Amino acid sequence: MKETVILDKKFSELIPEDVIMNRINQMAEAINRDYEEKEVVFLSILNGAFVFAADLFRKINLKARISFVKLASYEGTRSSGSVKELIGVNEDISNMHIIVLDDIIDTGYTLECIVDELSKRKVASIRIAALLFKPAAYTKNIPIDYFGFEIPNDFVVGYGLDYEGYGRNLHSVYVLVK
Numbered sequence: 001m002k003e004t005v006i007l008d009k010k011f012s013e014l015i016p017e018d019v020i021m022n023r024i025n026q027m028a029e030a031i032n033r034d035y036e037e038k039e040v041v042f043l044s045i046l047n048g049a050f051v052f053a054a055d056l057f058r059k060i061n062l063k064a065r066i067s068f069v070k071l072a073s074y075e076g077t078r079s080s081g082s083v084k085e086l087i088g089v090n091e092d093i094s095n096m097h098i099i100v101l102d103d104i105i106d107t108g109y110t111l112e113c114i115v116d117e118l119s120k121r122k123v124a125s126i127r128i129a130a131l132l133f134k135p136a137a138y139t140k141n142i143p144i145d146y147f148g149f150e151i152p153n154d155f156v157v158g159y160g161l162d163y164e165g166y167g168r169n170l171h172s173v174y175v176l177v178k
């Protein structure tokens with residue numbers, strides 16, 4: 001079994017590169033079919049989704065644009081809770097079909113913030129595509145329209161996902177060895 005060490009932790013291969021690529025082809029085919037004749041704006045969540053977004057987007061044959069967005073948190077001036085703001089959406093997305101691209105859906109908290117923000121902008125539709133999905137950790141009701149793989153509630157790295165900033169360049173997805 002393929003193993004790798006990042007800093008102080010050992011990881012073993014969970015999803016090999018060729019399996020990921022095959023699955024992304026299938027996801028792109030489904031999106032191409034579902035949005036035939038439509039224009040789509042992909043919004044890829046930084047940082048982790050950049051590898052997935054690059055591979056998926058090149059398989060899309062629709063009239064499509066892509067932007068890379070980030071959730072910035074800052075302390076609200078009136079409330080004590082932290083406020084999330086979606087930054088990086090520079091074009092007009094009103095009346096557009098949006099597909100949010102994320103590396104992994106864990107609790108779904110990030111996703112909910114993004115969907116809430118997008119809903120305020122009068123877009124035509126919002127769907128979600130994620131490479132990985134942890135159903136056991138998911139606490140929200142937003143459907144994950146396209147996902148690559150359901151995985152257990154364990155920490156993974158590779159293919160864009162990091163541990164302390166490292167491991168994003170691994171070609172496969174690796175899971176923490178406990």
Ligand code: 5GP
Pocket residue numbers: 048102103104105106107108109110111154155156157161162163
């Ligand atoms: P959520 O808001 O759904 O709980 O978390 C989503 C974000 O947390 C993901 O976009 C990702 O950045 C990070 N995350 C969640 N699970 C993992 C994991 O197993 N490995 C890594 N590297 N990041 C994760």
Ligand code: MG
Pocket residue numbers: 045046047048049102103104
């Ligand atoms: Mg992320």
